[in-house]
Amino acid sequence: MHRTKIRIVEDALDANNTIARANRADFDAAGVGVVNLMSAPGAGKTMLLERALPGLEGVRVGVLEGDVQGSYDSDRLASLHIPVAQLNTDPGFGGECHLDANMVRSALPALPLDELDLLVIENVGNLVCPAEFRVGETARAMVCSVTEGEDKPLKYPLMFRACELVVVNKLDLLPHVDFDLDKLLYNIQAVNPGAETMLLSARTGGGVAQFTDWLAGLAERRPAEARTAGTPA
Amino acid sequence: MHRTKIRIVEDALDANNTIARANRADFDAAGVGVVNLMSAPGAGKTMLLERALPGLEGVRVGVLEGDVQGSYDSDRLASLHIPVAQLNTDPGFGGECHLDANMVRSALPALPLDELDLLVIENVGNLVCPAEFRVGETARAMVCSVTEGEDKPLKYPLMFRACELVVVNKLDLLPHVDFDLDKLLYNIQAVNPGAETMLLSARTGGGVAQFTDWLAGLAERRPAEARTAGTPA
Secondary structure (H helix, E strand, O other): OHHHHHHHHHHHHHHHHHHHHHHHHHHHHHOOEEEEEEEOOOOOHHHHHHHHHHHOOOOOEEEEEEEOOOOHHHHHHHOOOOOEEEEEOOOOOOOOOOOOHHHHHHHHHHOOHHHOOEEEEEOOOOOOHHHHOOOOOOEEEEEEEOOOOOOHHHHOHHHHHHOOEEEEEOHHHHHHOOOOHHHHHHHHHHHOOOOEEEEOOOOOOOOHHHHHHHHHHHHOOOOHHHHHHHOOO | OHHHHHHHHHHHHHHHHHHHHHHHHHHHHHOOEEEEEEEOOOOOHHHHHHHHHHHOOOOOEEEEEEEOOOOHHHHHHHOOOOOEEEEEOOOOOOOOOOOOHHHHHHHHHHOOHHHOOEEEEEOOOOOOHHHHOOOOOOEEEEEEEOOOOOOHHHHOHHHHHHOOEEEEEOHHHHHHOOOOHHHHHHHHHHHOOOOEEEEOOOOOOOOHHHHHHHHHHHHOOOOHHHHHHHOOO
């Protein structure tokens, strides 16, 4: 029975990867760099985007918001006057805990891909399953915060391993929590040697420019012909 | 295809409920009250237990720790000199994001149920799937924190609806975050009218006695004959 379960799961991941490759081909054709942004609930993904995206100069950005229910985050981001599409996972029984490639594919018609250089996919808040499903992204990044405890890389290694960038948020709270920042950074490197880390506070804005720069760099990772064709006049 | 998926999921939940009922029968026979304790990663479940459990007088308590990987939380709780069993979900492909009834059943032989009045099952940190799987518990409770944002009940309604008690933790950080406590409490009641709420800080210990009292009350919900037989001499 265990073997059967693994087989079904592997088939599902194979099917997901096939659709993820189709998404990636569409992203490449449109000349858009894509980040799959993940975190635990409440780590501050949306506030980070609110602070970082206005700093992007000459980069046309859109956001795909993944939530189990509601449109609270997309409503917040719509005030930035950028294209935002909401994707709710609750039609999938009780609420899927992650985005998969097919869900993302179904939402793409709601976004003007050809007019974007960068697409941010804000995943469902969850440190487990989102790491298992590629959606066609160029890069994966995650946000953790100093209120969550320095043991998280050891408890959720797949997520920390799946991401090339780990943003450590809520640095402004550091004086008020029992949190060993060095130990967190050590634990991140233990599960994902070479991972890029960034320390910032979305609330105060301190350090957010690093993340803005990283996003701008991601847009530059698009194929060269797309960059030439897609650069705004 | 969508219909097939729903059918498979319903079958899986039916199978889970059957095993959950068997677990519950075993808990009742042993005379143990059981709480399924859930939260997002880093909300402070383990620290809350570290602070609350030593205050239990005349209640024999054990803990079942659910984590994707590692035994960090069970190591912390073992220092309380109570029975603690670790359940890792990672053999189930990449790491299951929740405990189900069968996983809990497989771990029960590691706990001396007949010598307990109360069992705390600390679920995997996740605000989505754990709410969908009963494990045979007497009651479900969750911990959220003032660092997570007051919108969480609206974004993860199934979790907030599944629990009869919502503990709001990290009250000591309230002066340092932009958090509207009244709005959180309003949102909790909006999705789960009548839910019991408790405000506390596991870090400072302030308000933790309420949770200790609630746990003691849970042990009293066991069948009367079990209470008589199970009370320590």
